[in-house]
Amino acid sequence: DQQVKQNSPSLSVQEGRISILNCDYTNSMFDYFLWYKKYPAEGPTFLISISSIKDKNEDGRFTVFLNKSAKHLSLHIVPSQPGDSAVYFCAASAIRTDSWGKFQFGAGTQVVVTP
Amino acid sequence: DVKVTQSSRYLVKRTGEKVFLECVQDMDHENMFWYRQDPGLGLRLIYFSYDVKMKEKGDIPEGYSVSREKKERFSLILESASTNQTSMYLCASSFIRPEETQYFGPGTRLLVL
Numbered sequence: 001d002q003q004v005k006q007n008s009p010s011l012s013v014q015e016g017r018i019s020i021l022n023c024d025y026t027n028s029m030f031d032y033f034l035w036y037k038k039y040p041a042e043g044p045t046f047l048i049s050i051s052s053i054k055d056k057n058e059d060g061r062f063t064v065f066l067n068k069s070a071k072h073l074s075l076h077i078v079p080s081q082p083g084d085s086a087v088y089f090c091a092a093s094a095i096r097t098d099s100w101g102k103f104q105f106g107a108g109t110q111v112v113v114t115p
Numbered sequence: 116d117v118k119v120t121q122s123s124r125y126l127v128k129r130t131g132e133k134v135f136l137e138c139v140q141d142m143d144h145e146n147m148f149w150y151r152q153d154p155g156l157g158l159r160l161i162y163f164s165y166d167v168k169m170k171e172k173g174d175i176p177e178g179y180s181v182s183r184e185k186k187e188r189f190s191l192i193l194e195s196a197s198t199n200q201t202s203m204y205l206c207a208s209s210f211i212r213p214e215e216t217q218y219f220g221p222g223t224r225l226l227v228l
């Protein structure tokens with residue numbers, strides 16, 4: 001049973017607008033969350049992270065919001081650019097309790113940014 | 116610049132064949148991982164290793180084994196390939212702390228006929 005869910009398999013957004021990607025998780029022990037970005041024929045690359053002690057983390061055009069009570073996080077990309085067209089994976093881990101820090105990944109959301 | 120390389124980009128094998136997927140990293144990372152990526156399922160951890168000759172099962176280890184004889188190299192072995200092992204296989208590496216970023220290779224697309 002998937003513990004991390006990305007319910008939108010795809011998202012189309014116009015260049016310059018905001019992209020909002022959503023991720024839900026079921027395991028209340030998760031305390032560390034990541035977003036990865038994947039282009040075709042390449043491996044995923046790290047984008048941004050957030051610890052459960054925070055509810056927001058920002059890095060340039062990318063902001064991740066965490067709502068622990070709802071077990072929900074979202075990634076905002078503002079403004080969206082054509083180079084942002086990729087698959088985005090959400091991942092979660094219980095690093096305080098799982099000594100190996102294994103990550104559970106969502107199924108991914110394909111983002112297409114149109115001119 | 117971190118580099119994780121995988122021995123093949125595409126591989127076609129027959130059912131029952133033994134398959135070796137090789138992964139090499141050049142960043143002296145302690146941890147190495149093997150995932151498979153399937154549509155609608157995301158990345159699922161098969162095995163990982165935190166040191167030479169050490170391994171731990173991930174979420175879907177059945178039908179797979181691994182080998183880590185040197186720190187920089189982590190091999191995934193399909194003892195007897197089956198059609199349900201057709202997938203994209205991704206290798207990753209990271210430093211030892213669990214919150215450390217994992218760096219991924221480009222992936223091997225395996226087709227088992």
